[in-house]
Amino acid sequence: MSATENRAGARHVVVIGGGIAGLSAAHRLLERGARVTVLEASDRVGGKLLPGEIAGVRVDLGAESMLARRPEAVALAREVGLADSLQAPATATASLWTRGVLRPLPKGHVMGVPGTASALSGVLSEEGVRRIQRERELPRTEVGDDVAVGEYVAERLGREVVDRLVEPMLGGVYAGDAYRISMRSAVPQLFQAARTHDSLTEAVREMQEKAVAAPQTGPVFMGLHGGVGTLPLAVAESVAARGGDIQLKTTADRLDRTPDGWEVLVGNDPLRADAVILAVPAPEAARLLSTVSPGAAAELRAVEYASMALVTLAYDRADVTLPGGSGFLVPPVDGHTIKASTFASQKWGWLADEDPNVVVLRTSLGRYGETEILEHEDADLVSVSRGDLREATGLDATPLETRVTRWHDGLPQYPVGHHARVARVREHIAGLSGLAVCGAAYDGVGIPACIASANAAVDQLDGDLGGARELTAHPVQSLHGGAGE
Structure with a gap:
């Protein structure tokens, strides 16, 4: 039967x-x-999860990783026979392209909110660093039933922290505006900290100390051989x-x-x-x-929804020399067009194995309220992506192939x-x-x-x-x- x-x-x-x-x-x-x-x-089927191909190499044309510290996605992958395909990133080290230089993404933060001003020189101005150091002297900020992440963090630590750290981090998840995004919905651990601590930096340090004292095993993110x-x-x-x-x-x-x-x-x-x-x-x-x-x-x-585009570029490996790491984030305040780039062949070992002679990169463009960028021709989006990549990394080679994927109304706003x-x-x-x-x-x-x-x-x-x-x-x-x- x-x-x-x-x-x-x-x-x-x-x-x-x-x-x-x-x-x-x-x-x-x-x-x-x-x-x-x-x-x-x-x-x-699949919605925003879209497998594709470029220069004979399988790639993701939508989301390309899944949070592994939550069990649902990894558990489902195992249930449907993909246990052997689960793969952690080959590198999880990312950079921040800010003030004209690729700088290591500062550690010890929660969604871009730092617990200390150390290691932020160059990312923030001297006044921005001093503002963080003075945060504990401020009176408590009440958050009520909800508050915008950018609004709260700017009041405690200054707009520079929001514009150069929080905004690019949140933009990678929501393609949104940090000054509109709900802290309660988008960063609930920060919201709880704001309700129970007088000092935000002290709360972030406490979170980091707890994480060190009881470390979670396994990678933060996972991918799948062949793509998510x-x-x-x-x-x-x-x-x-x-x-x-x-x-x-x-x-x-x-x-x-x-x-x-x-x-x-x-x-x-x-x-x-x-x-x-x-x-x-x-x-x-x-x-x-x-x-x-x-x-x-x-x-x-x-x-409301935000629209975005992904530009996937494939290069001959002989033509490419990239910085180490998985890619970089871009603060909107610096005036560049792309908001992030992923060095996909460095991030995912399986992708590098598909064809050792091909290097795949991705850029993302578009944020909440920036619909006009998606009205440009594919060639224009590729050109501006190549221009920003050239300025950030020195990459000036001609791609073997490019693909543009538009996600109109792709991400709901919170x-x-x-x-x-x-x-x-x-x-x-x-x-x-x-x-x-x-x-x-x-x-x-x-x-x-x-x-x-x-x-x-x-x-x-x-x-x-x-x-x-x-x-x-x-x-x-x-x-x-x-x-x-």
Whole structure:
């Protein structure tokens, strides 16, 4: 008897969205005995995780690493047969391109917030260093229910710390504006420190001391041989092998309640389900919720996104001499166009092994509010990337091949009050039994955070559907309460 026949009497759950969150939800649901249909509007699965190729070498054209200090992504990779593909970076040493020089990224910081002024000479001005040294003399700064990271850090340590350290660090994760980003949602450990300490630098030093006293084993980040873009493909294969139905180029046009569950309209065809998980970006979730939960839809329509572009460049190794390390970050205040560069062939051993004669680099461009950069032609983005790389590293060779990948509205923004908005969304849909949401718009934009939100959505359905046997036959590790990436 086939897996599909085995599940014929099981609860049917429709997952709308085939990114890593939707696929993770489908995988977990199948482990618990549900019958699952995944609807993906595009022609592929994976969302922002996109495998590709340049100069005959496999590369990631989207996210290229995953936080390993959270267990969700690494655990999922192992569950779908990628245990042997997990690989730590060959080097985790990064630089900061600031004031015209590549400088080692200072140690002893939390998302760019230093615990001491030592080793910041050259990165900060003399006055900037003195400002940090005087921080303990300042009166306590109250943060209330939430505060912008940049606003709080600038008040305690000065704008220079924000502009030259915090901004490039946060920009690498959110492509956002540090003076808008919520400290509570984006850097929760700093938010807790701000609530419980009079001195920010003292709090950061305390965090570092605790980390040294009880060091975590293993790498901070992990990749996969062949690229992180192979993860959603492996999850999709696992879903299909277990009888899950993944439908590409299939748009959910409408979502309605029925007396005994839900109905998803696909074109003119109604698809009936006991439960639905929305694993799509906020605007699409808002569209689908507009009739069944206008309040949740209104909240989700207010979520803003940042767009960005990745430029991938392949060079003949004989033409390239790079500084050591995995790449560098760029403070926007210095006026350069790129916001970061990854020396991919130095960062990932597997990539260097693909073709020893090819060196792959990546640059990223675009931040919140900078949509005009993405309107340029591919050749222009390549040209400006090469110009910045030349100025930063001296690299003046002609690439063997280049690729430009645009991510329009790729990263949701977490402004002050984001946690409250997410709480209101969930409050609005709490009364709609059999409906859950997950993805990057809620509790974190990183791969582990998206997987955790998918796990939580499935757990919610367990409760909504009364813990039915079909949804609890094969428990999977419950993953809650981790710090956001």
